[in-house]
Amino acid sequence: MLRGFKNFLMRGDVVVVAIGLIVALAFSTLIKAFTDFVINPIIARAQGNSSPGLGWQLGRTGNKATYLDLGAFISALIYFIIFMAVVYFLIVVPYKHVQARRGVKVFGDPGPAKTCPACLSEDLPGAATKCRYCGTDQPAAA
The missing domain is CATH 2.20.28 (Rubrerythrin, domain 2)
Structure with a gap:
């Protein structure tokens, strides 16, 4: 009975999904903090001293609902690129290596x-x- 449970847990699908979710949650928080507190201030500084960020005010001055914030978009794009690189290098590459040692080819060309x-x-x-x-x-x- 325990052998069957162990085999279920050691299946590649279950292990990859579990590790992927844990690592994704941890790194998502870390990368979000990096983009919010490091990248966003740099992007906001590129606009100038009096601007709330990199973008344009489309409506009345001071109305955040009509502020076109390109800085937030650039920050989200940087977040996505960093996050996908972390997932690839910390999950996909080691998983491919482990599976290759077991004789299984994963993420190969179709x-x-x-x-x-x-x-x-x-x-x-x-x-x-x-x-x-x-x-x-x-x-x-x-």
Whole structure:
């Protein structure tokens, strides 16, 4: 019974999702603080001393609802890039390495695909003999 539970927990899917969520939550907070307290002041300074940030006031002065804040967008873009780099280098790369040691290829290039002449589905595996969508016999791969 415990062996089955251990095998379930050690499946790649469960481990990757669990670690990914934990790391994502931790780094999300850290990166958000970095962009809010380091990047945003730098971007706001680029506009000048009297401006609330990098952007334009579209309505009445002082109305935050009509302020077009490009600085916040640039900050969110930097946040996204940093976050995705952290996820890639701290989750994907080590996971690929561990799985390669186990003899499993993950996140690789997709295999060759062909198009079904009957229903025009373009995602059939190259070695398929029948279409998964319409059931039409497929010609042999060239």
